[in-house]
Amino acid sequence: MFTRSGMFAATGREMQLSAAAMLANLTFLDDRDDEHRAAVDALGRYGKLGVHGPFTAIFGAERRCVPEVASVYAELFHRFGYLSVDRMLTADEWVPFTTLRDWVGDRDVRRSEVEAVFGPPSLLADKRVLCYAPEDGSGWVFFDCWQERVERYEPGHGRFDVLVEDDPLVRDIRVPAGTFDDGLVLTLFGRVLRWGPGWWIHHPGHDQSPETGAIAAQLRQLQAGDPSQA
Incomplete structure (x- = not known):
């Protein structure tokens, strides 16, 4: 269900319903209702729509968040002992994960680099x-x-082929935090997806220079004085 979540759900909401139902059934059979309630309460940080809600709100419904939702429930299933994983990181191996915001900065990262x-x-x-x-x-x-999703027409074949990236870009990193937004670390790619190419005007990056900051401030003033932006 978690490694090939696309086979079990077409949308993040469907994945949420399937995983939540399975977890509820397993904990009921094992008489772990109190633990289940605590886990459900902890998911409240994702908002009233559930786990899929913030992904859809930030990145759009057209960018289906099935594996993202699956990953959240995978962590829960693992905590309950219902899922084994390929690797558990030691304390020393975990140290680099404590400085991820500085590591990614305002740049693009690919899966291979991770x-x-x-x-x-x-x-x-x-x-x-x-x-x-x-x-x-x-x-x-x-x-x-x-x-x-990028399609390219194949001359002579009368069809479009979907181009598949072997080494995709990282859109965001999710780290432990009290709220979804507090734990969301956007790469440069992720910022453009969320706010568009002008993301730096209202959302200064970690590495923004004083010159760029001054330009952003001027643009914000212009926007504030533009009646069409009201």
Whole structure:
């Protein structure tokens, strides 16, 4: 269900319903209702629509978030002992994960770089969400890759072929935090997807220079004085 979530659901909401129902059934059979209630309460940080809600709100419904939702429930299933993973990271291996915001900065990152720096993931959801689990039982870290659907016409064949990226870009990193937004670390690609090419005007990056900051401030003033922006 988690490594090939696209076979079980077409949307993030469907994945959420399927995984939530399975977890509820398993914990009921094992008489772990109190633990289940605590886990459900902890998912409240995703908002009233559930786990899929913030992904849809930030990146759009057209960018289906099936493996992202699956990864969240994979962590829960693992905590309950219902799922095994390929790798558990030691305390020393986990140290680089504590400075991810500085590591990514305002740049683009590809999946191959993530695996080169941090090693193979504990779990890979649909070949594009890399999940890393620490031995100490603290929260997982997720690297969400994304590829926009690109079609190219094939002359002489009368059809369009979908171009597949072998080494997709990382859109965002999710780290343990009290709220979804607090734990969301956007790459440069992710910022453009969320806010557009002008993201730097209202959302300054980690590496923004004083000159760029001054230009952004001037543009904000112009927008504030433009009646069409009201």
